[in-house]
Amino acid sequence: MVGLSLGEKHFIQGGIDQNLRSDGRKRDAYRPISIETGVIPQANGSARIRIGATEVIASVKAELGRPNALQPDKGKVAIFVDCSPVAEPMFEGRGGEELSTELSVALQRCLMGGKSGAGAGIDLSSLIVAEGKICWDLYIDGLVISSDGNLLDALGAAIKAALSNTGIPRVQVAAGASGDEQPEVDISDEEFLQFDTSGVPVIVTLTKVGRHYIVDATSEEESQMSSAVSVSISRKGHICGLSKRGSAGLDPSVISDMISVARHISEQLINKLDSEISAAEADEDEM
Amino acid sequence: MTSKGGAAPSTYTPAPPPTYKAQRPPFFTDSDADWTRSDGRGFHQCRSAFFRTGAVNSAAGSAYAEFGNTKVIVSVFGPRESKKAMMYSDKGRLNCNVSYTTFATTVHGQGSDNKEFSTMLHKALEGAVMLETFPKTTVDVFALVLESGGSDLPVVISCASLALADAGIMMYDLVAGVSVSCLGRNLIIDPILEEESFQDGSLMITCMPSHYEVTQLTITGEWSTANLNEAMQLCLDACSKLAKIMRSCLEEAASASKD
């Protein structure tokens, strides 16, 4: 994707070695982050996040559906990511599909927790309306508008912001429906319930270049990576998911070290995002 | 422990918080320390592994693996010339595909929700294969899960590395894959399908044991540091044991062909 000459590659690698990256950042520093919520009024919740030149939109739509027969007490959540050719001509046609799938799967893994629902950022049981009959289906869509590295972290943060922007209509279930009958529902268009997002983890990707790892890599830096580990971490400091990219193998002790570094960084990131999200919400209310 | 995942947020509760105890599978409760696995294994005991190379005659290399009920066959074709449409590359390409037979699962067609397995297989192998030894060409790795009995992906990965070795593709090391499930407080290795469906979290490591390098690592669910480190250690130990079995399978095949 990004073609770099040998001299530039060495410059980037050398900068990471000396803890002074091409744009002057230290290894553990993020680019400026800005968040805007409510960008898609037709959705139940939405947000746009910009990290440097990377820009993504996330939207949350809630629809009533039937719970899965195997898990009658839970709602359903689906996460999809699309890479718009607007961001990169390479994503034209089916060109973005591979990356989209990779990002979707990684987000799913990072946000949805284990099969039993433990560690999930979204509490599926809170989505149930009538057990075994009606539940909310949450569709979370990410769209990459401009890409300059660190897409996964940006998408994770955008989804977190979109979820805190999400209002789910209050639903009244008519009593009396019995047996297999689908009960009547009354969806309120005035009363909305705020979604609880305190449990939604953040994703921190550590990109390993040479002997060191960096956060928030630009696409130029990503082209120099040997491998990258994306860790999703909850506010409590628990690991909620992890995936590794890049071909090079890693020593297990390095992985442990990366996880603890990621945990440390996640604390700052969570605080940063929280303040940005509440500022964005305040801005939106003003309008 | 009951608070884990079960605690409904205070702000959004359209339904009364479900009681989790009742929902737990009958064969397992958090407090039940004496719980035994349905196949009688210990928590840290893997299923017995069976490997055989040369399962498909027409392929350049192939392997069959059986871990309990999980049965997998992998065939490797190539290296053959890359398609014209691909850009020039001085490295070889690895093309991986994982598919399920229609009868692999009890519910018809359920194996199809494992679309990402192909990319995961690719990622796990690419670090081990010496791609620079076959420039401009592609090696195809086709894995077929005959029966899905849990821990499918790690079995596929181990089996695929064996098939690559059988095809004579140069590798730095064999890749062995093992997964661990977390159920409540317990860590169980090499979970079967039933255990996987109730797991709170899972961790899969694929590694090159003699290099002591991890090629792929995925974690789902919530993990504390202590649990995580224990699980990783368990996996790594199991991987090196598994690699020994794989190695002996290859040696056997080699000596058999000599005779």
Place this chain on the structure above:
Amino acid sequence: MRGIEISLNQTQKIRLQRALKQLESLYLRANFNASVTVADTIPVSNEDTILKGHGTSERDGEVVATLCGVVERVNKLVYVRTLRARYKPEIGDIIVGRVVEVAQKRWKLEINFSQDAVLMLSSMNLPDGIQRRRTALDELNMRSIFEENDVVCGEVRNFQNDGGIQLQARSQKYGKLEKGQLLTIPPYLVKRQKHHFHHLEHYGVDLILGCNGFIWVGELVEARDCIEEDQLNNTEQQFTKSNTTKEMPLETRRSICQIANAIRVLSILGFNVTLEVILETIDLSRTLNLGIDEMLGPEFHVLVAEREAERRTSMTKRKG
């Protein structure tokens, strides 16, 4: 309107607005406003005596703009000077490009033009510096001069009849650029000047402002000649090794990053990028004692805008 894509708080917004307003009034005072958009009629006094230049066309006896920009008149010539657009080459321009292809006897370079530019092997000084015919061996060794993705500096030589352009690099100052970073900014922010190469010895930095909006910021290379000779003596492998092992001094790297960030800030704000302004921006950041990465934060953008407004005000005063 083209927003400035940085998140500002309320006071920063107001301050930036004020600075921009000041720039606007300065501009209006100095110039007759001649902005046009596509399909606007350009008023001309006498139809027959004018020459229609770039960005204009004739329709029903009227001169019509085909681009957004500013109408410029030079004697009889009327043309539209574009702002944001791809690079429009002129012979003699100094440009920085990236090699995308090594072809028969030529390299193809991406230079932000509508086609890739061509650099012929014959318009290149050979590494040994001797003037002679290019042999087949030279052709085979082209990759040892430039290979794909290399950043190269050259000069626009002439136009080909198919609309493409040819470059030349017949001087020691041209050639491969290493140990540094390449920035891309809209070409209209780079003014054609006497000097595009700047050897900032004080900072230990080489700065090349390519007319095509590609800007090179790299470590100061003293005399190109002797280095090239070194390269010849060493085998290629040794050369790459020496390149990696010799680490760049931290102070030089700091300067490179500072200059690069100054250019980024100016480009985001849409200010002309000249050596003078770049150095002033750096001085500003140094006097404020800002970290290099803080230069990309919102506050610094506002400060640079305010300083630019001041600078231009004082300039007009001096003139007036």
Place this chain on the structure above:
Amino acid sequence: MEFVNPEGLRLDGRRPMEMRQLRAQIGAVAKADGSAVFEMGNTKVIAAVYGPREVQNRSQQINDQALVRCEYSMANFSTGDRRRKPKGDRRSTEISLVIRQTMEECILTNLMPRSQIDIYVQVLQADGGTRSACINAATLALADAGIPMRDLVTSCSAGFLNSTPLLDLNYVEDSAGGPDVTVGILPKVDKVTLLQMDAKLPIDTFENVMQLAVEGCKAIANYIREVLLENTKQLEYRRGL
């Protein structure tokens, strides 16, 4: 269904000949040569232009003019009820073609031989009139990229419901099944470059409806012209001398 109430107001409170609110922003994608966001009421479209640049696929190179390509895509969340559509379905292929032909017509392609211009339009929100919004966004993006054009193409739609010609249909009105006339014009030359209609309409009524759409196009053209002019001025004075 009543689309125009007795007071002469439409479902969203507009008068029959009233357009939705227009909003335009130039330069939304940093990496693109030109880009713009265009909004008509709730319909929101982002367009990015890459090029003119070297033709990527040599066999498509045209010796005496530029190759213009276009891809239209809809975000999953863009419609009211969420649907996940496969890429390159018939509808988007058709719209891509319509946009490409319309834009190609007004770009002075002969000035950029052997090059390629890519126009990508991404619908963020669809509430009727996406076609028109896409064309308007593409025009802005092309102008931002500094690509020479004959004129600023603008597009607007009009319909005919409850025996009233309506300007700029929203989704509800569009899906009512009445005629929907989408017009694209070159305002300066005063020529129609795009005309699409489904359903049937008597010829004399059609002329009225079409005239209404043309008026809409002209209003949009004025708006776009102002936006571009203001943008040019800003760029110029910010750049300084």
